[in-house]
């Protein structure tokens with residue numbers, strides 16, 4: 001989808017939000033594939049899979065709500081306070097305290113209309129110009145990073161990103177690599193004094209990387225030392241929805257802001273994000289919710305409330321989602337070995353540790369991944385070109401033109417056929 005063409009004069013903010021952006025293209029492709037072009041092989045956007053046990057659980061919860069006429073009427077007829085439904089917010093804080101030992105109360109929690117808008121509020125609350133002084137910025141310490149952050153800044157150049165280091169955990173001949181934090185580079189960048197917060201998705205969208213526990217602790221200590229917030233985006237992560245294939249622990253500290261979402265549990269339609277952080281931050285986010293949207297949708301909060309109260313919310317991952325997506329990841333990896341690995345020598349994929357994407361590194365690709373995306377779209381396959389995930393780097397990096405994100409959330413036969421066509425296209429590229 002192209003930028004919006006208009007005869008009317010848009011403000012700078014208007015112009016910024018209507019020019020071409022990766023997230024607009026991705027969500028437009030995704031939305032069309034899920035509605036009017038169901039024949040597209042959808043290896044593109046981040047739509048969660050239809051997981052039968054989760055679908056049954058949400059239907060059961062919806063029936064519970066509808067069976068209680070008064071509660072159902074209240075759900076539809078009343079605005080919540082901007083911070084979220086007080087019963088939900090209290091239950092959520094109590095769950096974190098009971099199940100994880102986090103010293104948090106309702107004042108640490110705020111609900112937003114999807115995690116995406118929560119992140120928009122958070123980034124713009126913290127970064128930008130303060131009293132005419134140079135702009136403060138958000139540091140993303142490990143490029144590539146989530147495409148959905150890239151265009152969220154009301155201020156220009158909100159994001160600064162750093163290159164990771166790369167290792168080959170099973171030897172280069174296994175074709176599996178892993179990104180790591182360059183902690184020295186992070187410390188050097190923080191020392192420049194213009195960083196308002198550091199943010200990282202864990203698991204990472206697009207790579208499926210899960211920041212190691214030691215790296216997470218080091219980053220927590222470093223941000224504390226420099227007096228900046230650490231934002232950990234747990235859209236796919238721990239403690240829920242738990243789409244993490246190895247061991248990973250969430251980590252609480254007073255200056256860490258955790259951002260959560262109900263989407264990858266199978267509820268993106270409810271648009272529910274939950275942010276847990278210092279009370280002055282959550283109160284500020286509540287003000288922003290009131291000004292921009294008055295209140296949030298109540299539906300997601302009410303659907304999951306009993307599972308928050310019982311703690312079952314935290315078991316859906318290990319019991320259902322983790323094995324489900326781990327199996328899909330394995331099938332997709334096998335298809336890549338068969339259809340891509342057979343055709344080209346210079347390929348690798350990031351170690352698949354969580355979320356539902358394979359991150360392919362097509363080394364020495366003679367065309368850009370944007371061109372590859374176009375060619376594949378013409379053949380009925382949607383993927384996301386890697387270029388979009390490398391915004392904010394100080395210097396260009398050849399690697400950014402050689403990567404591709406492939407979602408494995410759709411049915412295995414769809415993913416396999418999409419990867420087969422990718423292999424064919426690569427041998428002609």
Ligand SMILES: Cc1ncc(COP(=O)(O)O)c(C=O)c1O
Pocket residue numbers: 046113114115116117146148201204205233235236260261262263268271272273
């Ligand atoms: C890393 C990451 N963060 C945040 C979000 C936003 O999720 P939502 O707005 O659906 O809650 C997504 C969605 O795909 C994501 O991948």
